[in-house]
Amino acid sequence: xxxxxxxxxxACAWRAxxxxxxxxxxVVRGLFRTGRLNLDRAPVDLRKVTRQVAKSLRAVLEQHTLxxxxxxxxxxxxxxxxxxxxxxxxxxxxxxxxxxGGGRITxxxxxxxxxxxxxxxxxxxxxxxxxxxxxxAPFYRASNVAAHxxxxxxxxxxxxxxxxTLHGGxxxxxxxxxxxxxxxxSLPLLAQ
Numbered sequence: 001x002x003x004x005x006x007x008x009x010x011a012c013a014w015r016a017x018x019x020x021x022x023x024x025x026x027v028v029r030g031l032f033r034t035g036r037l038n039l040d041r042a043p044v045d046l047r048k049v050t051r052q053v054a055k056s057l058r059a060v061l062e063q064h065t066l067x068x069x070x071x072x073x074x075x076x077x078x079x080x081x082x083x084x085x086x087x088x089x090x091x092x093x094x095x096x097x098x099x100x101g102g103g104r105i106t107x108x109x110x111x112x113x114x115x116x117x118x119x120x121x122x123x124x125x126x127x128x129x130x131x132x133x134x135x136x137a138p139f140y141r142a143s144n145v146a147a148h149x150x151x152x153x154x155x156x157x158x159x160x161x162x163x164x165t166l167h168g169g170x171x172x173x174x175x176x177x178x179x180x181x182x183x184x185x186s187l188p189l190l191a192q
Contacts, residue, residue, distance in 0.1 A: 037159075039080040039166055043190055046075045046084065046116050050109050053088040060093070063102035070109045075116045076190040079167045087163050090156045091120040091183050098181070099124030114189045121182040127175035135173060136161040160185075 047070045054068050077084070088107075095105045103123035110117050127135065131142035139154040164171045168188050175181035 037083065037162055037166055039083060041078055041080060043076050044079045044081045044084055046077055046109060046118060046187070047071065048074070049081060049085050050088060050107060050118065053085055053092060054107060057089070057092055057096075060096055061105065064096060064099060065102075065104045067104060067106040069106065071111065075109060075111055077116055077167065077187045078190050079187065080163075083163045084167070087160050087185060088118065088120070090160050091185075094156060094183075095120055095122035095124065095181075098122060103180075111189060112186070115186045116189050117184055117186050119182055119184040121180065123180040126177040126179050127173065127181055128177050129175075132173060132175065136171070 050068065050070060054066060058066075092105065092107065099105065099122045105123075106119075106121045108117075108119045108121070127142050135142070136157050137154075138158040141154045161171055164185050164187070170186050172184045172186075173181060174184075
């Protein structure tokens with residue numbers, strides 16, 4: 001039996017969400033079982049990964065305007081394509097979750113010297129300044145999220161930071177409560 005046409009986008013979104021949840025569950029189980037994440041390293045074009053992740057999340061982004069700013073040339077890093085995709089999925093997912101009223105989400109990918117920088121910005125609830133130093137700690141959640149009825153485990157950003165660190169990169173956050181946040185991941189550019 002096939003689905004009516006009007007339900008097909010919902011089914012597609014459901015499959016994408018299910019796949020992301022399974023992947024996250026595997027990552028968290030592996031992290032807690034071994035105490036570390038394993039990487040399958042190879043040259044990865046972050047431009048390609050960014051476009052794939054953005055496309056897979058289109059259904060979730062219905063209430064938001066997604067602006068994707070990518071250069072025309074490939075931006076290669078040495079890394080694990082699946083894990084780097086998880087980083088972007090988590091950051092984009094958080095941008096959606098913490099912008100419950102919709103708004104603009106911008107994903108900007110660019111080369112800065114010998115780094116590839118990936119920035120995800122939203123116009124959401126923002127993060128209180130006192131929460132910023134502990135934001136990447138496991139199970140930590142900022143005090144303002146409960147007031148907005150936003151749920152979560154507090155593990156996502158911790159896992160993101162672990163993945164970024166294993167790739168020799170850094171992650172930074174700039175945020176103003178009530179105005180939104182920008183998370184910037186910097187990774188070493190693959191020498192060609």
